[in-house]
Amino acid sequence: MGMTMTQKILAAHAGAESVRAGELILASLDLVLGNDITSPVAIREFAKLGKDSVFDNNKVAMVMDHFVPNKDIKAAEQCKVCRGFCADMDITHFYDVGDMGIEHALLPEKGLVTAGDAVIGADSHTCTYGALGAFSTGVGSTDMACAMAIGKAWFKVPSAMRVELTGALRPYVSGKDVILQIIGKIGVDGALYRSMEFGGEGLSSLTMADRFTIANMAIEAGAKNGIFEVDELTLGYIRGHGADEPKVYAPDADADYDEVLHIDLSETEPTVAFPHLPENARTFADIGDVKIDQVVIGSCTNGRLEDLQAAAEIMRGRHVAKGVRVIVIPATQRVYLEAMELGLLKVFIESGAVVSTPTCGPCLGGYMGILAEGERAVTTTNRNFVGRMGHPKSEVYLASPATAAASALTGRITSPWEVMA
């Protein structure tokens, strides 16, 4: 039996000719990531190992993004721990206020990941880099600590689901709609322990931003990683961001996929995931009149320039509905700057939205847009669990930037097709 993309990358990093699904391996890593929440725990565990250096100070990245600029004293203490550790260990890729961004938008932008890499991060959405043809997966702080020490992590080699894409997306439909549609089909444990491998002729119609969004939410289907076949667009992105020379792995013709999902992109519609699971996906035929109090456009899922452009196109020259609070959060400093230069921030502010410095903030109910009891938000984030954005009795509806922007204008969950008709 042939190998999947993921299996080939894992074999290469385990120094093996081939690996099989179910096998336990110790793989060497190209990058180890942590943030301001998970790193302090990893640093405490790392200290127990009695090492005075990390395995490679160029292969550890630490990003202060969840609660920065610090929301309170405890958050400040956590960042201080990270700052001190990175100074002591001479970590090259430490990103603090001023040059930080949300980690999963930041690392590709800084050229820290290339095709064929094996990456772990103490953050579940580390699977985002699969868009670049890398194996990347979220782990916990102990894994991060050990990886910082020895440059390796243990994995059970995953089996895989192949997602075969055909067709092309219609206007105002994006990667977010695709992944919500897929999770709606297969459920939040539909790809549990497995890889989701995306490819097919439909791939060429997806932008890099679409692919990042889709790979980002592979974890929301329970997947270990999501990974895309590498094409010219990927190579252009990697080279354009100064990353290492890509190593391209294609699946074998007889790769052992235990399930194949066919997605015709031309049939994808604007899709919204209702509370309290990302699998509660609905299209507008089944949505009805759902009044909202808040809109959040941002996060590692949809805080890229293309996302802000999609939202601005809909909001330009229009005003947000009375009683709706709209919070726009560019994912990185560079996105923020480019959005400013393109005049997008002006569009948002004139339409009645606020624009924040990059932060995870409201995405995980941290700060900057917490919901009160009974309030509803349409957000471009990735999770709508109970209490995710505030009060346990508040509700989060997941949607694309275009749908979030359309909803901001009407005060109810609204399809971009309705507003732009």
Next chain:
Amino acid sequence: MKYSGNVIKYGDNVDTDVIIPARYLNTSEPSELAAHCMEDLDKTFTARVKQGDIITAGLNFGCGSSREHAPIAIKASGVSLVIAKSFARIFYRNAINIGLAIVECPEAAEEIREGDIVEADLDNGIIRDLTAGKVYNTAPFPEFVQKIIGNGGLIASIANGAVK
């Protein structure tokens, strides 16, 4: 390893946001995390959980974020073992890495009732519901995982050279 305790039962898709809400992630102190464990799902949990108690749950337990704070909060609450129909993968590896015993056993997770007294012997893959008088068999941990658990977690395994 043997575990025994009173069962606290939950359903499917218990996510890390209800195990330990993000608003408490500005600390990583086990006892502080334990004080808010399960708060958004079950307000009575922290008051009634006793040392050694066993959680049973449905599918995809621990789905959501990679926060190790979740298994840490459960372990620091006194819970000795989680039996579920299935676990989310990051939670699964985190639990192993920090030394919280977890086992997948769909039958046991389905049938064992809230409040039952349960004994588990994971070396031999046996779960006994003493209240209902039923016995369930599970698969033993793979050797590599046994090595990690046997050495007291991943950190200890690396510190003593068992994993290089």
